[in-house]
Amino acid sequence: MSLIKEKPEADVLLRPPRRPSKDRLTNSKLLFQAYFIIGIPMLVCACAMSFRVFAQNGYPFSSLWRSYGNIVVNGVSANSAEFQETLYEAQSTYFLTLVFMHQGTLFLVRTRRLSIVQQPPIGPKRTRNLYLFGAMLISISFMLLFILSSAFEDIFHTRSVSVQYWFIRISLAFVADLAFGFAAGMVLYDETRKYFVRRFPKSFIGRIAW
Numbered sequence: 690m691s692l693i694k695e696k697p698e699a700d701v702l703l704r705p706p707r708r709p710s711k712d713r714l715t716n717s718k719l720l721f722q723a724y725f726i727i728g729i730p731m732l733v734c735a736c737a738m739s740f741r742v743f744a745q746n747g748y749p750f751s752s753l754w755r756s757y758g759n760i761v762v763n764g765v766s767a768n769s770a771e772f773q774e775t776l777y778e779a780q781s782t783y784f785l786t787l788v789f790m791h792q793g794t795l796f797l798v799r800t801r802r803l804s805i806v807q808q809p810p811i812g813p814k815r816t817r818n819l820y821l822f823g824a825m826l827i828s829i830s831f832m833l834l835f836i837l838s839s840a841f842e843d844i845f846h847t848r849s850v851s852v853q854y855w856f857i858r859i860s861l862a863f864v865a866d867l868a869f870g871f872a873a874g875m876v877l878y879d880e881t882r883k884y885f886v887r888r889f890p891k892s893f894i895g896r897i898a899w
């Protein structure tokens with residue numbers, strides 16, 4: 690909803706006019722950006738964190754792969770109650786990771802080709818959108834409510850997430866050590882894409898990624 694208040698991209702008048710017969714609001718490039726450039730990295734990172742929870746609780750990925758609910762570790766069937774608790778913790782960690790990554794996604798979808806430096810959400814009125822920060826605050830508040838409040842544990846099957854998943858180094862963010870590194874990683878990742886789109890518009894990335 691906060692993106693409703695988004696200003697047009699600063700270079701919109703420098704582009705050729707839209708061709709009504711060919712240019713659509715939704716096209717293959719937009720779908721490629723949504724599902725491959727953004728969707729797959731989010732899926733991989735969130736799943737990796739949840740499988741890490743399973744591994745640390747004695748359920749390696751090999752025991753989960755194609756198990757169809759029959760979990761066997763070193764030839765011994767897993768205790769169903771213990772596995773269920775681990776599953777709830779893994780689901781909550783997945784949720785936590787996804788929420789943080791969506792904070793970064795909120796910034797990167799503001800523009801298709803301009804950098805966040807060229808289109809800052811704070812600063813000049815022509816690019817400003819302070820509603821983004823309110824949306825982030827509401828999103829994180831709901832996440833904390835669902836994960837940390839015991840009142841929602843039975844309703845949503847959530848569990849408290851280990852502190853190591855709030856403060857963890859991830860390669861996607863290069864140097865980030867906080868959980869907010871998931872968001873920073875998404876922004877840095879897409880800033881690189883946008884740079885190539887601007888710098889090399891006729892390259893393979895420039896043609897398929899914008």
